[in-house]
Amino acid sequence: MQLSPDRPARPAGTGGHVLPVRATGVTIRRGGRALLDGIDIGIEPGPLTVIMGPNGAGKSLLLRVLATLVRPDAGVVTWGGTMPDRGRAPQLGFVFQKPVMLRRSAIDNVRYALKAAGVPRGERDRRAAEALAAAGLERLAGSPARVLSGGEQQRLAIARALATGPEVLLLDEPTANLDPAATLAIETQVQAAHRAGTTVVFVTHDLGQARRLADDVAFVHHGRVAERTPAHRFFSAPSSEAATAFIEGRLIP
Amino acid sequence: MQDFGAAFGEAFRLLVSLDPDLVEIVALSLRVSLGAVLAAAAIGLPIGAALAVARFPGRGVALVALNSLMGLPPVVVGLLVYLALSRAGPLGPLGLLYTPAAMMIAQMILVVPIIAAVSRQTIEDMKEEYEEQLRVLGVGPSGMVATLLWDARFSLLTALLAGFGRAIAEVGAVIIVGGNINHVTRVMTTAIALETSKGDLALALGLGLILLGLAITVNAAVMLLRRTAGHAAFA
Numbered sequence: 244m245q246l247s248p249d250r251p252a253r254p255a256g257t258g259g260h261v262l263p264v265r266a267t268g269v270t271i272r273r274g275g276r277a278l279l280d281g282i283d284i285g286i287e288p289g290p291l292t293v294i295m296g297p298n299g300a301g302k303s304l305l306l307r308v309l310a311t312l313v314r315p316d317a318g319v320v321t322w323g324g325t326m327p328d329r330g331r332a333p334q335l336g337f338v339f340q341k342p343v344m345l346r347r348s349a350i351d352n353v354r355y356a357l358k359a360a361g362v363p364r365g366e367r368d369r370r371a372a373e374a375l376a377a378a379g380l381e382r383l384a385g386s387p388a389r390v391l392s393g394g395e396q397q398r399l400a401i402a403r404a405l406a407t408g409p410e411v412l413l414l415d416e417p418t419a420n421l422d423p424a425a426t427l428a429i430e431t432q433v434q435a436a437h438r439a440g441t442t443v444v445f446v447t448h449d450l451g452q453a454r455r456l457a458d459d460v461a462f463v464h465h466g467r468v469a470e471r472t473p474a475h476r477f478f479s480a481p482s483s484e485a486a487t488a489f490i491e492g493r494l495i496p
Numbered sequence: 497m498q499d500f501g502a503a504f505g506e507a508f509r510l511l512v513s514l515d516p517d518l519v520e521i522v523a524l525s526l527r528v529s530l531g532a533v534l535a536a537a538a539i540g541l542p543i544g545a546a547l548a549v550a551r552f553p554g555r556g557v558a559l560v561a562l563n564s565l566m567g568l569p570p571v572v573v574g575l576l577v578y579l580a581l582s583r584a585g586p587l588g589p590l591g592l593l594y595t596p597a598a599m600m601i602a603q604m605i606l607v608v609p610i611i612a613a614v615s616r617q618t619i620e621d622m623k624e625e626y627e628e629q630l631r632v633l634g635v636g637p638s639g640m641v642a643t644l645l646w647d648a649r650f651s652l653l654t655a656l657l658a659g660f661g662r663a664i665a666e667v668g669a670v671i672i673v674g675g676n677i678n679h680v681t682r683v684m685t686t687a688i689a690l691e692t693s694k695g696d697l698a699l700a701l702g703l704g705l706i707l708l709g710l711a712i713t714v715n716a717a718v719m720l721l722r723r724t725a726g727h728a729a730f731a
């Protein structure tokens with residue numbers, strides 16, 4: 244997948260890049276256990292990176308640290324080479340495994356995000372409508388977001404995250420509870436955003452999904468990045484023992 | 497017993513004919529309790545929101561204190577407000593004792609803990625759900641509080657109605673600080689207490705029926721709000 248030159252327009256009032264998003268020596272300890280153990284990872288502009296790893300490996304935690312939702316006990320996270328700040332948060336789209344829908348209509352959920360990103364009032368209606376249309380949700384624009392189906396909610400959550408034109412989109416198992424059709428819809432939506440120039444980080448357990456989406460794969464195990472490998476090599480010849488076992492469906496050592 | 501039947505008849509006559517004394521008493525009751533609830537909301541909602549959002553040492557103690565204050569006995573509140581407003585008290589020079597303002601203050605003090613405690617719980621539950629999503633959207637602390645207040649508005653309105661229910665039905669505090677002065681501080685509850693003790697059951701019954709009607713209306717409003725909010729998936 245190529246990085247196309249027509250990156251989405253930056254919203255007003257949110258200067259500065261968040262890419263590369265970088266974690267250096269990030270450690271998180273709880274109850275004497277290192278949940279993340281000195282993780283180094285960098286998200287550079289361009290590729291669609293898939294993060295894989297067994298349950299409890301620390302994938303969600305890593306994503307939350309990169310988004311500054313969790314403060315590491317040691318190590319640092321930087322956005323665009325500097326300390327993260329709230330003003331740049333809209334440049335980093337985040338989609339939770341369980342979508343959080345605000346108590347308002349679908350389109351108002353998107354308008355809310357645009358307002359938070361400092362998009363001028365006059366542009367919000369148009370951009371919200373465009374974001375819904377891109378997600379195939381224009382029919383549901385006026386529906387209360389919380390009555391949408393799980394798949395529709397997740398598509399809305401992605402549309403809301405993309406509406407502000409983020410540089411990077413982080414998704415934490417966005418299709419974990421969805422049927423194949425809804426999963427496909429979301430993969431299509433994410434791939435379209437990626438083709439339009441958004442850098443993507445996608446957490447999944449699903450090998451098939453990882454094969455369909457990944458430009459490169461980061462394999463997380465025991466709170467560390469066991470390997471980071473281009474997709475074409477990862478699935479045939481992973482370099483770590485843990486990833487080899489995972490791909491072969493064996494118990495991971 | 498036949499007194500009782502006659503009293504009922506007379507009570508209905510008072511209601512239907514919109515007896516001026518009765519109307520005056522009802523109007524003052526509504527004015528005092530609505531004023532008290534509005535003032536209590538202006539104080540209680542920010543307290544509730546602050547306790548829901550802020551983390552500070554002593555917060556646990558504050559929550560316990562707030563929940564205990566919900567059970568404040570009205571007569572004790574009346575007594576304290578009386579002491580504060582009486583001529584020798586710290587607020588004596590304001591000359592508020594035995595005025596509707598004094599009754600409003602007393603009811604407000606009774607209602608603030610209800611509104612603060614309920615809004616704290618409501619907002620905190622919603623914050624649990626919203627916080628990380630709002631943070632990734634770049635929403636700051638004040639924007640977060642505004643969003644929580646707005647999205648919780650139906651539940652918060654329910655808290656205000658509950659507060660109004662407590663204020664309008666309360667007698668112990670207003671009788672102490674208002675004095676039940678005819679045409680000045682006589683409200684429904686104090687009038688009922690007085691007229692019953694005088695044996696004038698008609699006015700007492702008429703007012704009692706109105707009070708009952710208000711209680712039913714408030715509860716119906718709460719249910720309607722819940723249902724509307726539920727239907728719109730705003731709850």
Ligand SMILES: Nc1ncnc2c1ncn2[C@@H]1O[C@H](COP(=O)(O)OP(=O)(O)OP(=O)(O)O)[C@@H](O)[C@H]1O
Nearest residue numbers: 273278296297298299300301302303304305416448
């Ligand atoms: N706040 C916390 N306090 C204590 N332990 C935590 C906390 N958050 C996460 N953990 C632990 O950290 C480990 C990593 O959790 P994380 O959610 O990142 O795993 P994951 O790789 O996303 O797993 P899954 O594939 O099941 O989603 C788990 O063992 C989890 O129990």
Ligand SMILES: [Mg+2]
Nearest residue numbers: 302303304416
């Ligand atoms: Mg996870």
